[in-house]
Amino acid sequence: xxxxxxxxxxxxxxxxxxxxxxxxxxxxxxxxxxxxxxxxxxxxxxxxxxxxxxxxxxxxxxxxxxxxxxxxxxxxxxxxxxxxxxxxxxxxxxxxxxxxxxxxxxxxxxxxxxxxxxxxxxxxxxxxxxxxxxxxxxxxxxxxxxxxxxxxxxxxxxxxxxxxxxxxxxxxxxxxxxxxxxxxxxxxxxxxxxxxxxxxxxxxxxxxxxxxxxxxxxxxxxxxxxxxxxxxxxxxxxxxxxxxx
Amino acid sequence: xxxxxxxxxxxxxxxxxxxxxxxxxxxxxxxxxxxxxxxxxxxxxxxxxxxxxxxxxxxxxxxxxxxxxxxxxxxxxxxxxxxxxxxxxxxxxxxxxxxxxxxxxxxxxxxxxxxxxxxxxxxxxxxxxxxxxxxxxxxxxxxxxxxxxxxxxxxxxxxxxxxxxxxxxxxxxxxxxxxxxxxxxxxxxxxxxxxxxxxxxxxxxxxxxxxx
Amino acid sequence: xxxxxxxxxxxxxxxxxxxxxxxxxxxxxxxxxxxxxxxxxxxxxxxxxxxxxxxxxxxxxxxxxxxxxxxxxxxxxxxxxxxxxxxxxxxxxxxxxxxxxxxxxxxxxxxxxxxxxxxxxxxxxxxxxxxxxxxxxxxxxxxxxxxxxxxxxxxxxxxxxxxxxxxxxxxxxxxxxxxxxxxxxxxxxxxxxxxxxxxxxxxxxxxxxxxxxxxxxxxxxxxxxx
Numbered sequence: 001x002x003x004x005x006x007x008x009x010x011x012x013x014x015x016x017x018x019x020x021x022x023x024x025x026x027x028x029x030x031x032x033x034x035x036x037x038x039x040x041x042x043x044x045x046x047x048x049x050x051x052x053x054x055x056x057x058x059x060x061x062x063x064x065x066x067x068x069x070x071x072x073x074x075x076x077x078x079x080x081x082x083x084x085x086x087x088x089x090x091x092x093x094x095x096x097x098x099x100x101x102x103x104x105x106x107x108x109x110x111x112x113x114x115x116x117x118x119x120x121x122x123x124x125x126x127x128x129x130x131x132x133x134x135x136x137x138x139x140x141x142x143x144x145x146x147x148x149x150x151x152x153x154x155x156x157x158x159x160x161x162x163x164x165x166x167x168x169x170x171x172x173x174x175x176x177x178x179x180x181x182x183x184x185x186x187x188x189x190x191x192x193x194x195x196x197x198x199x200x201x202x203x204x205x206x207x208x209x210x211x212x213x214x215x216x217x218x219x220x221x222x223x224x225x226x227x228x229x230x231x232x233x234x235x236x237x238x239x240x241x242x243x244x245x
Numbered sequence: 246x247x248x249x250x251x252x253x254x255x256x257x258x259x260x261x262x263x264x265x266x267x268x269x270x271x272x273x274x275x276x277x278x279x280x281x282x283x284x285x286x287x288x289x290x291x292x293x294x295x296x297x298x299x300x301x302x303x304x305x306x307x308x309x310x311x312x313x314x315x316x317x318x319x320x321x322x323x324x325x326x327x328x329x330x331x332x333x334x335x336x337x338x339x340x341x342x343x344x345x346x347x348x349x350x351x352x353x354x355x356x357x358x359x360x361x362x363x364x365x366x367x368x369x370x371x372x373x374x375x376x377x378x379x380x381x382x383x384x385x386x387x388x389x390x391x392x393x394x395x396x397x398x399x400x401x402x403x404x405x406x407x408x409x410x411x412x413x414x415x416x417x418x419x420x421x422x423x424x425x426x427x428x429x430x431x432x433x434x435x436x437x438x439x440x441x442x443x444x445x446x447x448x449x450x451x452x453x454x455x456x457x
Numbered sequence: 458x459x460x461x462x463x464x465x466x467x468x469x470x471x472x473x474x475x476x477x478x479x480x481x482x483x484x485x486x487x488x489x490x491x492x493x494x495x496x497x498x499x500x501x502x503x504x505x506x507x508x509x510x511x512x513x514x515x516x517x518x519x520x521x522x523x524x525x526x527x528x529x530x531x532x533x534x535x536x537x538x539x540x541x542x543x544x545x546x547x548x549x550x551x552x553x554x555x556x557x558x559x560x561x562x563x564x565x566x567x568x569x570x571x572x573x574x575x576x577x578x579x580x581x582x583x584x585x586x587x588x589x590x591x592x593x594x595x596x597x598x599x600x601x602x603x604x605x606x607x608x609x610x611x612x613x614x615x616x617x618x619x620x621x622x623x624x625x626x627x628x629x630x631x632x633x634x635x636x637x638x639x640x641x642x643x644x645x646x647x648x649x650x651x652x653x654x655x656x657x658x659x660x661x662x663x664x665x666x667x668x669x670x671x672x673x674x675x676x677x678x679x680x681x682x683x
Contacts, residue, residue, distance in 0.1 A: 137629040148616050149683050157679040158612045169630050176633035324548040332539025338478045350467025351547035
């Protein structure tokens with residue numbers, strides 16, 4: 001177990017192993033997202049009240065899921081990097097921050113586009129939208145902090161601490177914003193119990209969520225691999241790689 | 246005097262973003278020794294002192310205090326170390342006496358009173374003026390006054406000669422000599438050679454060249 | 458030998474005496490607080506009813522900004538003159554010294570803001586019922602601002618132009634306190650009970666008090682090598 005753990009911590013080993021997974025992940029990602037998009041946009045039934053505009057949830061919901069999950073991925077990687085001094089975890093954390101911020105932005109943007117036909121306005125201070133906005137600020141804080149240190153090691157440590165403080169804070173922020181705005185829609189997808197959506201609408205959404213998870217994993221891997229090459233550029237294995245040996 | 250070194254460092258490697266400052270640096274400081282780190286600007290003298298003081302985290306290598314890994318005995322180690330960096334740690338709004346008083350709440354500075362220490366280092370009469378009225382050399386002396394008071398065995402001094410006049414340097418050398426004769430040890434960085442014959446030097450530039 | 462309490466009170470005493478010698482600096486966040494609140498009627502409307510409706514939120518937001526302004530100085534000066542390193546090299550636990558610094562900092566920056574708030578409540582026609590929850594909430598809230606802010610200040614201590622970054626990093630974390638604090642006042646003004654909200658705020662402060670000094674101490678160890 002420990003040996004495996006330490007092997008995983010070696011950037012070189014990770015780079016080689018992840019290279020083997022990449023094509024499969026890319027295929028899964030393309031297949032799932034293509035299926036989900038075609039199914040959701042062309043075949044899923046129209047919503048009784050919202051018409052076709054509801055179809056933006058096929059982007060909005062998966063992006064919102066991953067926006068929050070991405071923060072926890074980042075914080076967990078930061079914690080592992082801090083506790084076990086694992087360089088690779090630091091690199092994953094650095095790679096996860098902009099990706100999570102981008103997904104948060106997509107969730108907010110699609111939410112606004114969806115809001116115009118549904119509520120008649122691009123922006124309302126709904127609890128979930130507001131929480132998402134605060135989450136975006138948390139991401140921006142981390143990205144800004146990571147860019148201002150002169151050494152990568154210090155930068156990774158600092159961001160890990162901030163991400164952990166943020167993680168402790170997120171439930172409090174979400175609860176307080178919920179409380180602040182008690183008039184929001186009830187959550188549409190519950191983990192327990194039957195979904196309140198029509199199954200024909202729900203199935204493509206599930207495919208899209210899976211597809212987005214694959215997409216997240218794919219981009220996180222690619223970002224991490226770039227970060228590995230950047231940090232290890234002085235080592236012989238990266239030089240050999242660059243020379244195409 | 247026991248032959249066990251106070252502080253040992255083994256295979257210290259320090260790189261800042263993959264740029265090696267020094268690598269595979271080993272050595273030991275015994276009681277009664279003065280180790281002078283020399284080398285050109287930017288060769289890592291301050292960084293090495295910061296690593297020895299545990300301010301800068303250790304990337305690769307081990308530090309041992311009295312034979313024990315410093316990660317396990319950091320509290321005891323810190324209680325036996327006096328560090329003076331480029332910035333002396335004096336608040337300019339406070340007087341030298343007040344500065345020494347609060348520093349003595351943090352560090353074991355109980356060998357003599359702050360007034361006696363200030364007198365010994367040549368600051369008699371300046372005990373109660375705010376530090377911002379003192380000159381650079383006088384500030385340096387005020388910082389060195391902590392050395393008269395400390396009970397720490399190991400002194401880590403980063404460029405202690407900066408801004409000192411001839412008399413100040415002589416005073417400091419006398420302090421260092423008295424300390425090592427009492428069984429203490431000193432690691433200091435400086436460009437200038439010290440008059441003390443017991444000084445051993447560690448040249449960092451040679452190390453860096455060897456590493457590249 | 459040094460003692461825990463000696464080091465703790467030594468740091469508080471030192472920071473308070475330094476603050477007393479720079480009394481002018483103490484007033485700056487207060488004037489900032491006053492000016493921001495003065496801008497509200499100028500920018501919106503001098504009509505008492507409209508001001509009263511905005512008063513709880515505006516006072517809280519201005520208090521937040523005023524404490525944020527003072528946060529910069531929490532560790533930066535000590536870092537610049539080397540005394541921060543001396544604290545970190547003390548055999549006494551760093552979180553305790555950090556807590557001492559935070560307490561001293563709150564006494565000279567948070568507490569004056571709290572004491573100043575009723576005056577601003579008058580200026581913004583805050584109804585009578587709102588004053589007590591405003592005071593109680595601000596006591597708890599500014600303490601949390603100082604505690605969480607200490608983590609951000611520690612992370613950015615060695616960075617040039619760290620102050621904008623500090624605000625960016627810290628402000629999203631202030632959201633719950635702002636929500637609970639200003640709504641406690643609002644509820645009191647609306648004639649509802651506010652005890653429960655203040656209790657939540659107290660719980661948040663207690664939790665922050667437990668966690669923040671450790672986080673800030675860890676952050677300092679990282680931050681000084683920036």
